[in-house]
Amino acid sequence: MKTFLLTILCSSIMFLSQAQQSKVRSPGLQDSLLLKDYRPQSIFSTPQTVVLKAKYPVVDMHMHAPQGSNLDSIAIVILKNMDEVGIQKTILFCGTGKSFDKNVAAFGKYPERFELWCGLDLSGFDKPCFSPTAIDELARCVKLGAKGVGEISDKGRGLVQGAGILRIDDPRMDPILEKLADLKLPINFHCGDPRWMYEPMDAHNDLLFESYIFQFDHQKGMPELAELVVVLERALRKHPRTNFIACHFLNLTHDLDHLGRMLDKYRNLFVDVSARECYVAGIPRFAKEFIEKYADRIMYGTDEGYSLTMYRNTFRVWETTDEHFYAWDVSNTPWPLSGLGLSDETLKRLYRDNALQILKNR
Numbered sequence: 001m002k003t004f005l006l007t008i009l010c011s012s013i014m015f016l017s018q019a020q021q022s023k024v025r026s027p028g029l030q031d032s033l034l035l036k037d038y039r040p041q042s043i044f045s046t047p048q049t050v051v052l053k054a055k056y057p058v059v060d061m062h063m064h065a066p067q068g069s070n071l072d073s074i075a076i077v078i079l080k081n082m083d084e085v086g087i088q089k090t091i092l093f094c095g096t097g098k099s100f101d102k103n104v105a106a107f108g109k110y111p112e113r114f115e116l117w118c119g120l121d122l123s124g125f126d127k128p129c130f131s132p133t134a135i136d137e138l139a140r141c142v143k144l145g146a147k148g149v150g151e152i153s154d155k156g157r158g159l160v161q162g163a164g165i166l167r168i169d170d171p172r173m174d175p176i177l178e179k180l181a182d183l184k185l186p187i188n189f190h191c192g193d194p195r196w197m198y199e200p201m202d203a204h205n206d207l208l209f210e211s212y213i214f215q216f217d218h219q220k221g222m223p224e225l226a227e228l229v230v231v232l233e234r235a236l237r238k239h240p241r242t243n244f245i246a247c248h249f250l251n252l253t254h255d256l257d258h259l260g261r262m263l264d265k266y267r268n269l270f271v272d273v274s275a276r277e278c279y280v281a282g283i284p285r286f287a288k289e290f291i292e293k294y295a296d297r298i299m300y301g302t303d304e305g306y307s308l309t310m311y312r313n314t315f316r317v318w319e320t321t322d323e324h325f326y327a328w329d330v331s332n333t334p335w336p337l338s339g340l341g342l343s344d345e346t347l348k349r350l351y352r353d354n355a356l357q358i359l360k361n362r
Helices: 002-021 070-085 098-107 130-143 169-184 209-216 225-238 256-265 284-293 308-319 343-358
Strands: 057-066 087-093 114-117 151-153 186-189 245-246 271-273
Touching: 002 284, 057 151, 057 343, 070 098, 070 308, 087 151, 087 225, 087 343, 098 169, 130 169, 169 225, 186 225, 225 245, 225 256, 256 271, 284 343, 308 343
Parallel strands: 057 087, 087 114, 151 186, 186 245, 245 271
Antiparallel strands: none
């Protein structure tokens, strides 16, 4: 009996030793490949749709004025690319002051193709004369052709760096936002950043690589996205005559139900889809249902330059039902993308009709 038990014990020890040895592996790519360098390529033999031109004419509601010494030449390149992919008009965010003037000189030559939106001069927000000064500069830009305001951003540190914090719901902003309503100028507003950016940079972060680039988790006193959304809600309630376009799906792609409740509640709230195609392309069926439901409140935008491949990859997301593909010019994450295959009626609204309605109501 003792011999039998000893044999069993020895066998168990040998088995456990072999099992442990099987877990030991030689150093390999998994030990040296950096996440930022990971660029997978799909091996699936599935439909691959090439969308050279948008199915319907498009108004791009979100492009920042390019930087460069020769803006006249850049404007010609952008126009050529717009023609090739079917972009009828582009809303160009041009800043304020000299920046706005410089862009008027280059892009103001093409009023049918570019619509120039100015920024807000918020530099003196800690001074008594802040609101009148900001409104004066806004009026000057309007005389030069500004048709809207944007992109105005608060990712947590306020609308502008300076002494204290200025938020979009601050009483000092009230005269400016009311002036926008008087002038029938919409405002494109960037609220916070995607939720992943505020979460710990650890093995559980669903969007780790991109979060490392834009991380806020280590910044003391930084309000999270949910708090900033509440701030925007207060501004929406205070200024019902002012149309707010919350860019990037209001950074609520992780909780589209929340965004839907806000769209139900605030008729002066709209969203653009710019630079968030990759997020909704990770949940294509749910996202399609959401966009179809709120098809009259959502607008196309890019915010990713003006390359032909970028435009075409955005169209692929909205128009096709392709699955498991990668598009690194519209995505910073190794999530595989899938097309939403939006209906024709929704595409028309997303691409142009909603934008034209906003632009007309001024």
